[in-house]
Amino acid sequence: MAADGTHRIADKARRDLLDLRRQVTREVERLIQRLDTERGSSTLVRDREALATASRVRLQITAALNAGASMVDTIGMDGIDRAAQVATRDVVLGKGFEPDANAIIQRIRNGTLDEVPAAFGEAATRIGEAMRAGLTTGADLGDLIDTVRVAVHTSFARAQSAVDTAIVGTGRAIVLDSGAAAQRQTREVIVYEYVGSDDQKTRPFCRAHLGKAFTREALDRLDNGQGLRPTSTFLGGYNCRHSLAPLTISEAQRQGTQVIR
Amino acid sequence: MTVRIRLTKTLKLDAKRIAKVLPALILGAILRRVAKGRDTSDRPFAKYSSAYLERLTEMNEGHATDLRLTGGLLNSLRHLRTSSDRDSVTITVGPGTGTSPQVQPPSRRSSASRRRRSQRTRRRGPPHNVLGGWLHKGTPHMPARPWLGLSKGDLASIMRQLRETIAAVLR
Numbered sequence: 001m002a003a004d005g006t007h008r009i010a011d012k013a014r015r016d017l018l019d020l021r022r023q024v025t026r027e028v029e030r031l032i033q034r035l036d037t038e039r040g041s042s043t044l045v046r047d048r049e050a051l052a053t054a055s056r057v058r059l060q061i062t063a064a065l066n067a068g069a070s071m072v073d074t075i076g077m078d079g080i081d082r083a084a085q086v087a088t089r090d091v092v093l094g095k096g097f098e099p100d101a102n103a104i105i106q107r108i109r110n111g112t113l114d115e116v117p118a119a120f121g122e123a124a125t126r127i128g129e130a131m132r133a134g135l136t137t138g139a140d141l142g143d144l145i146d147t148v149r150v151a152v153h154t155s156f157a158r159a160q161s162a163v164d165t166a167i168v169g170t171g172r173a174i175v176l177d178s179g180a181a182a183q184r185q186t187r188e189v190i191v192y193e194y195v196g197s198d199d200q201k202t203r204p205f206c207r208a209h210l211g212k213a214f215t216r217e218a219l220d221r222l223d224n225g226q227g228l229r230p231t232s233t234f235l236g237g238y239n240c241r242h243s244l245a246p247l248t249i250s251e252a253q254r255q256g257t258q259v260i261r
Numbered sequence: 262m263t264v265r266i267r268l269t270k271t272l273k274l275d276a277k278r279i280a281k282v283l284p285a286l287i288l289g290a291i292l293r294r295v296a297k298g299r300d301t302s303d304r305p306f307a308k309y310s311s312a313y314l315e316r317l318t319e320m321n322e323g324h325a326t327d328l329r330l331t332g333g334l335l336n337s338l339r340h341l342r343t344s345s346d347r348d349s350v351t352i353t354v355g356p357g358t359g360t361s362p363q364v365q366p367p368s369r370r371s372s373a374s375r376r377r378r379s380q381r382t383r384r385r386g387p388p389h390n391v392l393g394g395w396l397h398k399g400t401p402h403m404p405a406r407p408w409l410g411l412s413k414g415d416l417a418s419i420m421r422q423l424r425e426t427i428a429a430v431l432r
Contacts, residue, residue: 157381164333164362171336171357178285178340185278186426190285195296196332199323201378241332245292246285248422 123155179246189249196242206236213252284340290415307404319366320379333361360385
């Protein structure tokens with residue numbers, strides 16, 4: 001089924017991400033260690049030769065991270081694409097997915113996973129800054145390697161978060177599709193109750209909407225402030241824990257749930 | 262979880278149309294009930310252990326027994342398949358086989374801002390369908406919290422919505 005297929009693909013993407021992180025970290029460390037080997041010192045020294053070497057190494061690090069970013073991007077996109085194909089196959093077989101599932105999944109792909117290259121670009125900038133600072137102040141190589149480790153780890157955490165968010169979004173899109181399928185069979189309006197935890201971690205956006213029922217169009221008019229669209233799929237944004245529970249508008253009104261159309 | 266609904270022969274409705282309406286209503290009923298902390302008997306879920314509540318506090322999480330930490334399990338709940346014949350529709354819903362990131366309370370060495378939130382362990386949790394099974398049936402170390410199924414309240418709500426849906430079709 002599409003659902004299981006999506007998660008299998010997601011798990012593979014995550015495993016690939018971890019492998020890739022190890023590879024990139026090793027490569028970056030190897031590149032930095034070359035400074036040490038070439039200079040025969042554990043300290044970065046500001047002279048013409050050191051600057052030339054550092055500049056070359058920095059370019060190589062940036063290239064390695066960019067290559068990592070494009071690979072992660074490919075893994076994520078490929079995963080979502082394959083999920084879309086499975087979903088589309090189910091449409092053909094008439095197993096419940098709606099014809100616009102593919103379009104929805106494409107939108108998720110184009111929205112969330114755009115974050116991935118940005119995360120790596122930021123890491124490259126941070127590493128570059130650390131190297132510039134190191135050259136100016138004669139910083140220890142060990143500190144620089146630590147900086148690189150943190151930057152690479154942060155980038156992968158952000159990339160993983162983007163992939164996780166895309167996958168959870170795909171799950172919500174499938175629930176929304178179930179609602180849309182129901183909607184097409186009846187004149188009753190299907191609405192979606194915003195459900196989930198309300199605690200100290202809950203974002204103000206989610207807290208403001210918890211317990212209310214929305215039409216899909218009303219949800220999509222909302223802005224979660226994180227640039228993640230459509231809101232009906234991403235709700236509060238990255239790592240949002242909340243869900244949408246479909247029900248008929250009459251049932252929502254009977255239960256005293258506020259309905260926003 | 263499989264829901265089987267038998268339609269009376271006198272009802273001149275296309276079972277396939279009913280089959281397209283039901284999954285959304287079933288998913289919605291389960292998600293709303295679990296969010297209220299109620300099991301498939303409409304009783305409150307068994308409370309979390311004091312040790313787990315302590316971990317939740319350290320992660321700034323609420324204490325409501327709603328089976329939700331990252332939200333991965335409940336957001337993976339979906340319609341898996343439908344089969345139908347002339348007078349019956351069988352709908353299967355369940356969690357997916359994917360995993361969520363494993364989280365833990367922040368270490369005591371974390372900065373004050375990081376101490377207010379959970380941190381990822383770099384490991385993944387068990388597959389959602391396995392986790393869902395453990396929660397549903399319980400383990401030697403954890404009481405059962407049956408959530409995957411329809412309570413009487415869920416069924417009443419679904420049937421009410423189905424009647425309105427049918428009425429809307431017939432109007």
